Amino acid sequence: MQNAVDPFSEFLLTIQGLWINATAFFAGVIQPGWRQNQVIIVIVLAFLSWGLHRSSGNFLENWVRSREGWEKWQLRAIVQIKRRLGLIWFFLLASAVYLVMQNITWPSRSYLIGLAATLAIVWVGIAFAARMVRNRFFRRMVTWSLWIYATLYLLNVSDDVATFLDGLAFELGDFRFSILTLITAIVVIGLLVTLARVASQATVSTIRRNEDISPSMQVLAVKAVQLAMYGIAFYMGVKAIGVDLTGLAVLSGAIGVGLGFGLQKVVSNLVSGVIILLDKSIKPGDVISLGETFGWIQTLGARYASVVTRDGKEYLIPNEDLITGQVVNWSHSNDFVRLDIHFGTAYGDDPHKVRKLAIAAAASVDRVLSFKAPVCHIVGFGDSSVDYILRFWIKDPTGGLTNIRGNVFLALWDTFKENSISIPFPQREVKLLEDS
Incomplete structure (x- = not known):
């Protein structure tokens, strides 16, 4: 029965094999010959590609700046191409040299040049494909991992390196975790x-x-x-x-x-958010009032609802408050909203005339609905005025409530002034006694 090789010995054998292959390659590069010539050609092509990258990159940037109406995705694509122009130029130059050398000399004398050209285009492809990963950390990890794997695979040492990385591991009972697994x-x-x-x-x-x-x-x-x-x-x-x-x-x-x-x-907020979405009590676009906050729902999140007010403030209200609190949804079943205005006139003015003038004034204001005609009623006899309530309907609460009330008050003021209807205010008469 043959004894199994322990993990540490296998790890050492892997390192020894990689070292022997690397030493053999560098020994071939040092000695004069076609391998050394190919390395020199690759270095020269790298310098040429770097120079072309700088000149063509400036030309591409100036050309893009002279264009107008480009979409954002087009500009992002140009930026990515500009960053990798060096690799693209290297691939084109190395491929051209490789094809020429394939026809004028032995294929083995241009192997390293073809390998370098293949690595360049593979790196470019990986860089563009990795842009689909939104997270920057994951994108960099995926890019570098694929670059390294592609390089090792094309160099035919991927299996040895995988064995090496798998040897860098720790074990805890039956659980084993290695760098390769990570x-x-x-x-x-x-x-x-x-x-x-x-x-x-x-x-x-x-x-x-x-x-x-x-x-x-x-x-x-x-x-x-x-x-x-x-x-x-x-x-x-x-x-x-x-x-x-x-x-x-x-x-x-x-x-x-x-x-x-x-x-x-x-x-609680997560569960409340699901309940709100299921019972449809509140939805994006609804106009709500919660305490002193009045605005419309912009978004419904997993934890909170975004409410935008008329003054541009955005309140992030927890979903739990929308479930447990008293919420006024001005547009739950429909968009019709009734507004009330209280006012008073002098006792000397005819209340029948006042009611007709108030209804006509409200109907003349924009946003007040005509098919739901305004109504006006007497609600009491005050200390110095006859008190009325004016009710009217609107269909666009998102347009604001304070502004429409203000417009109706202005219409009442103008109408009463034209028709000599007085709006009384409290007056006090103070008498001074002689003995005081």
Whole structure:
């Protein structure tokens, strides 16, 4: 029975093999010959590409600045091309030299040049493909990992390096974690999350274009799709790298209990947000009043609702307050809103005439609905005036309430002034006694 090689000895053998290959390559470069000539040609082409990168980059920038009406994605693409012009020029020059040398000499005498050209175009392709990853940290990790892997693969040393990285590991019982596992996890999860983001964006666009779905249900569906896509991507990524999720189930349960006590308000807001979206009591675009806050719902988030007021302030109201507090939704079932105005006139003025003039004044104001005609009633006899209430309807509460009330008051003032209707105010008469 043959003894198995221990991990440390296998690790040393891997390092020894890599060292022998590297030493053999550099020994061939030092000695005069076609290998050394190819390295010199690659270095010369790299310097030429650097010079062309600077000159052509300035030309491209000036050319783009002279153009107008470009979309943002076009400008971003130009920026990415400008950053990698050196590699693109190197690929073009190296490919041309490689093709020429293939026809005038032996194929083996241009192998390194062709390899360098292939590496350049592969690096460019990876750099452009990695732009799909939005997170900067993950994008850099995916880019560098793919660059290194592609280089090692084209140099035919990827298996040796993988064995080397897999040897850098620690074990805890049956659990084993290596550097290779970490790199694989970052790359796989990054790619899967990117695919999930692209798929969720396409699904979200379809949902938002569907006019048969209410705004609140659209928000709920978008959140559900995003949660499902990213959850599946993370689960598949973890399974792809061979991590057993059975042990994580118990750990996540314990963490969940701890977070439940520590994050009661956060969980309450999350649940309240789901309830709001399901019962459709509040939806984006509704005009609401909560305490002293009056405005319209701009967005409904997982934790809070964004309410924008007429003065441009944006209030972030927790979802729990919208569930437990008394909220006035001015546009819940429809957009019709009735407003009341209180005023008074002198006892010497005919109340029948006052009512007709008040109704006509309100009807003359823009935004006041004509098919829901204003009405005016006497509500009491005050100390110095006959008290009235004027009621009228509007259909656009998002346009503001204070401004429409002010316009109606101005119309009343002008109408009463034209018709000699007086608006009394409290007057006090003070008498001084002689003995005082």
